[in-house]
Amino acid sequence: MAIPLLDYAPASQNQRVAGYEIPGEEQPKIYSSENLLSAGGIDELIWAAYRQVYSEHQNLKSNRQTFLESQLRFGQITVRDFIKGLVTSDPFLRLNYETNSNYRFVEICVQRLLGRDVYSEREKIAWSIAIATKGVQGFIDELLSCEEYMANFGYDTVPYQRRRSLPQRAQGETPFNLKTPRYGPYYRSIAGFPQVVWQTQVRRFVPQEKKAKAGDPSLFMGMARAISPTGNPGGRVSTVNINYEAMVPYRRTTA
Numbered sequence: 001m002a003i004p005l006l007d008y009a010p011a012s013q014n015q016r017v018a019g020y021e022i023p024g025e026e027q028p029k030i031y032s033s034e035n036l037l038s039a040g041g042i043d044e045l046i047w048a049a050y051r052q053v054y055s056e057h058q059n060l061k062s063n064r065q066t067f068l069e070s071q072l073r074f075g076q077i078t079v080r081d082f083i084k085g086l087v088t089s090d091p092f093l094r095l096n097y098e099t100n101s102n103y104r105f106v107e108i109c110v111q112r113l114l115g116r117d118v119y120s121e122r123e124k125i126a127w128s129i130a131i132a133t134k135g136v137q138g139f140i141d142e143l144l145s146c147e148e149y150m151a152n153f154g155y156d157t158v159p160y161q162r163r164r165s166l167p168q169r170a171q172g173e174t175p176f177n178l179k180t181p182r183y184g185p186y187y188r189s190i191a192g193f194p195q196v197v198w199q200t201q202v203r204r205f206v207p208q209e210k211k212a213k214a215g216d217p218s219l220f221m222g223m224a225r226a227i228s229p230t231g232n233p234g235g236r237v238s239t240v241n242i243n244y245e246a247m248v249p250y251r252r253t254t255a
Contacts, residue, residue, distance in 0.1 A: 006126035014163035028160040063091040078155040102128040115162040
C-alpha cells in the first residue's frame with residue numbers, strides 16, 4: 001500500500017504573488033509546442049529543455065537523448081513526456097540522484113521541474129518519502145502529474161524558473177539551472193575528497209532525561225576536583241642541611 005504524500009504548507013514566494021515588474025530581460029522566455037513560430041523552433045525548445053533539466057554544467061553531447069528528440073519532433077510524445085524522459089534518463093540519475101541524498105535530489109527536481117524553490121524541510125521530507133516508497137520513477141511521475149505542474153506548464157510547455165526578479169538575484173539568488181552540481185568521482189578525487197578523519201576520542205551520548213541535574217550527588221566529585229585552594233604553603237625543608245649537634249645543649253662536666 002502506497003503512503004500518500006505528506007501534507008506541507010506553501011510559503012510566500014515570488015511565484016505565488018501577482019507580477020508587477022515591467023517585462024524585460026529578467027522575464028523568462030516560455031517555450032511551448034503550441035506556438036512554434038519558425039522551423040527551428042523545435043530545436044530551440046529541445047535546447048531549452050536540456051538547459052532546464054540538465055543545467056548548464058551537465059549539457060554534454062554524450063548526455064543527449066536522440067531517441068526522445070526524434071519522438072518529440074514527429075509529435076509522438078508531448079513536451080511533458082520529453083521532460084520526463086530526460087529526468088529519468090541514466091545520465092541525469094547518475095549525475096544527480098546517485099551522488100546526492102534524497103533531500104538534495106528532491107530540491108533539484110522541484111527547482112527544475114516546478115520552477116520554484118522548496119517551501120520548507122517538511123516538503124523535502126514529504127517528497128523523500130515518495131522516493132523511498134515509490135522509487136525514483138514513481139516520484140518523478142507524481143511530481144509531473146501534480147496540480148501545480150499541470151496548472152503552470154501542462155503538456156506542451158518547458159518548465160522554467162517562475163518570477164526570477166532582479167532584486168532577489170542581487171541578494172544572492174542564482175538561477176536554478178546555473179547552480180553548481182556535485183562533482184563526479186574523478187574531480188572529487190582531485191580535490192581530495194572523500195576526506196577520512198580519524199577520531200581518537202570516543203564520545204558517549206547521554207539522553208537529556210538521564211543527565212545529572214543540579215544537586216545530584218554524582219556531581220560532587222567533579223566539584224571537589226574543580227576546587228583549587230589558594231594558600232601559601234610553607235617551604236620544603238631538607239634534612240641534609242640540619243645541624244643536629246647545634247640543636248643538642250652542651251653540658252660541661254668536671255672531673
